[in-house]
Amino acid sequence: MKLQAPSHEEHAMPVDLRMTPQRSVVHEVLRSSFDHPTATEVFLRSKDRMSTISLATVYNCLDALIEHGLIRQVNVDRDSSRFCANLNDHVHFHCEQCGVMMDADPIEKLDVTKFWKLPQGCQVTEPAIAIRGLCPTCVDKNQKVASR
C-alpha cells in the first residue's frame, strides 16, 4: 500500500490529468459499477470496452485516477484492494460470507475522541471505518439453511 500523508496545501480537485482512452475506460467502468470491483475485475470489465488494454495499464490508470481524486481505493483487511467511484463521504459495509461491499452514507459526523481514549499527544487525521456483517442475501440464505 502506498502511504501518502495528505499535505494541507493540496487541492481537493484534480489539476491536470490527461484523460487518455484507457483512463476514460477505467473511469467509466467504475462509474457504472456499484460492487466495488478489484483491479482484476476492473481489468476484465475494461477489456469488454477496449480489448487491447493490459492489467498493468489498469493499475496505472487506477493510480492516476486515485491521485487525482476521481476514484477511491477501499481496503478491507488484506484482501485485494477494491475501487469505488462514489466520491461522497461514505463508509463501507462488507459481507463476511460472500465478500460483497456496499456503501453506507453518514448520518452524523463521528468524533473519535468521544468514543476512544487516544494516547496523549496523538493527532487524528481520519478514522477508517469498515462495517462487517452479513448482507441481506446471505442472511436469507442462512435462514433457509437453518430451517431445513
Next chain:
Amino acid sequence: MKLQAPSHEEHAMPVDLRMTPQRSVVHEVLRSSFDHPTATEVFLRSKDRMSTISLATVYNCLDALIEHGLIRQVNVDRDSSRFCANLNDHVHFHCEQCGVMMDADPIEKLDVTKFWKLPQGCQVTEPAIAIRGLCPTCVDKNQKVASR
C-alpha cells in the same frame, strides 16, 4: 485473508489448545510486546528465546492462538498483519508517518446504525475501526522541521 463466518454456536473461550513450547514462546513474545509486531517481527523475537523455531511455525502458532482467542490479528489497509495480545475491547491508532500502532480504549459503545445508514436488511457483526494520524513523536519531529 481467511474468511471465516463465525457460527452462532461457537464458544467464546478456547476449548483445547495444546500449549506446545513453540506456541508458548510466540504467546509470551506477544504478551511482552506492546508495539503490535508483524509475523516476521514475532519470528525474530521468538528466535531469541528458541533459536530453532521457523517462520512457518510462527505463522502456524499465530493462527492457532488467534483461533483460540488468545491473541488478535490487526490489519491496517494492506500492510502486513500485526498481532496483539491485549484481549480487552479496544481499537488501534496507527501513525501514518512511522507506522507505529497503539491501543485506544473505548469510552462508550459505538452504535454504527446511529452514524451510518446501512443497506436494508444488513446484519452487523462488528465495526472495524482504525484511527489514522500522527503519533506524538512524529508530531514533535514535524514541528521541529517546520520551525527550522
Next chain:
DNA sequence: GATGAGATCAAGAATCATTCTAATTCAAAA
C-alpha cells in the same frame, strides 16, 4: 508538417507476505 521532450502504455520480471506441501518429529491414547 516535422521534431523532440516527456507522458503513457504494455509485457513481463520481481517482490513479498502468506499459504501450501510433504517429510519428519512428537505426544497422548490404546
Next chain:
DNA sequence: TTTTGAATTAGAATGATTCTTGATCTCATC
C-alpha cells in the same frame, strides 16, 4: 510399546501489486 493424529519444519507455490524497460503517443515548438 505401538499407533495415530497433531505439530513442526524447510522450501516451494501463490497471488496481488510494483517495478523495469522499451515502444508509442501527445503536444508544444520549430
